Amino acid sequence: MKQITLTPKKFSSIALEFDELILDEIYNWDKADFDKYMVPIGNSRFPLNDYFNIEVKGSAQGPEDVKMVIDGDAGRVKYIGCKMSAGEIIVNGDADLQAGAEMTGGSLTINGNAESYAGREMRGGELTIKGNVKEYAGTSYIGEWRGMSGGVINIHGNAGKQLADAMSGGEIYVKGNCDILAGIHMTKGYIQIDGDVTRWPGGQMKNGTIVINGKLGRLLEGFESEGIVADPEVDGRQLTGRYIKYKGDIGVNGKGTLLLNAEKNRSLL
């Protein structure tokens, strides 16, 4: 087992780009390799060790044997865990844009907040954000019809606008609240939001399931109620309590499922 520890020592207002520091590529790097690595910042490259104290312990046969810890704030480090397929990354602070984007395996844990596009087009693995996440988590690239298609995103705080835009697989669990248009254009997958939702979940969704355990601000007219269901089971997940079940979005001939906690949304009954 190999552990790489990067401890921030200098702040750069221009974001550092970590898309080359994929565990698949660097699992066999030693301290000297990290010391000579030049990290992209803007249109230039600067020594990584100008910005981090670097510690490398142990050895690895592959990326699955590597644990990378960014021990501090990475609020100006983009693409952490981007395209990773195995191994473990832990960020003991905030993470900048595109954390876990296009990851296919392994686990990325952010013990702070994450900027927008966390888990963009994720295809596998597990992304956990202990704080809040900004907009477009688990979303698609602009113009792309397939967003997150596999893996799991756990958000312990709140999620911003357009969570899981064009989601086509995988699971997202939000313990806090969620802003507008969660699951817009969704075609497959599962979203569970334990907190409140401002408005319009599932806009233009064609399939998949959204469960809202909190209160919903506004529901779109494109959803048709199918009545109350008790303790529903969704693809092997057992929910407890009474839910109002909707189908939609009718505007796109959608057959998606929206389950709203009946007790918290009595006004819709």
Add this chain to the structure above:
Amino acid sequence: MGYEEPVTDYDKIVENCTCAFCGSNCDDLDCLVKDNHVVAVRHACRLGASKIMEDEDQRLKVPMMRNENGELVEVEWETALDAAAELIANSVRPLFYGWSETSIEAMKPGLELTELVGAVIDNQATICHGPTVQAVQNVGYPLMTLGEVKNRADMVVYTGSNPMNAHPRHLSRYTTFPKGWFRKRGRYDRTLVTWDPKYSDTAKLSDIWIPFEENGDYEFVNAIRAVLKGKKLKKDVIAGIPTEDIYELTEKMKNTQFGALFFGLGLTHTLSKQRNIDIAIQLVQDLNKYTKWVLLPMRGHFNVNGFNIFMSYEMGFPYGVDFCRGYPRYMIGETTTIDLLNRKEADVFLVIAADPGAHFPSGANMHLVDIPVIQIDIHWGPTTELADIVLPGTFIGVETAGTSYRMDSVPLNMKKAIDPPETCREDEWIVTELLNRVKKIKEASK
């Protein structure tokens, strides 16, 4: 507004000039010229005429740089260009913004300079119709030309825009009032509809005004789409509109012969942003199962669309294109101007033919105070107060000919009517000079 005597004292008329104000690009203007000044403009709206007729007191005429006391002082062209090139060549996160009020010809060396130094190039779409461009990338573009609307449309819908104030000739030249091939009686053959929370001047002219509540656009359009799919609406009022009005409007839209939907920033910058446009485009696609419908954004600057078309053609991305890694990247929120400034990433800001000082959010402008700003423009404005180097350009469509794209993506040649001041230089020349000087600096540093 009092009566103004017609101008009769002029030397010549330059006919069929193209207006350099809004995205309507009216190309039927006659400029009346006396002693190399435009003294009157025929056929233009007040906005266009006031821009074209020179306001000499605000005109930037000489290159300037800030001295040690922070004052802008006149310098030689060579000095200003060298200083600007040095700043650009040595920056780590340069940002080149604007381009919507200059010609395609000036954009070409601008793009080459961007690639050379690994900068971000962006235009005003980033703060106006950027969400439209994103939605078009998602769900397509049921586009038409304004000529088609003039000749065919019998229902015209404006939403989130007020052309009577912002595009004053749009209704009279293209959409509502003109007599067309199939609309011989002009206005009498058309139904004008406005969807807008505000009772705007355009709403006052309209046959139907739909005042949905603010931020209610997505919900309102979603309800129309549900009705088109045969759903019976459950609520009595949706987004502030009584359900029976939604049924009636949907029927009218289905039964028109040729409908045109025009939308502005009222749609792109409310709560659902690009998703408002996304669902509006899909509504138009739904309506095309019944009859002919088209859609067009009301673009603001006369060449804002031109920049997006030029960039899409050259680089595959419409705006906010980042070359810092040597190849083009595009990610809204990451490679777009406001985000780069709010995050304090940009370290040199080149602004051409735009006035961010007047339009950007305060956080973004605060960062402009802290970094070198190079301005290429024709008028003194709030951005000049932020600028460290000022390079006076020429007025495209009045002092310099050039190419622009109308809001419906029709390219137009903009004529030259008068000569520019001797001390000013064409935008294309300035950007090319910067490119050549940066090339020399880069070669010398090798």
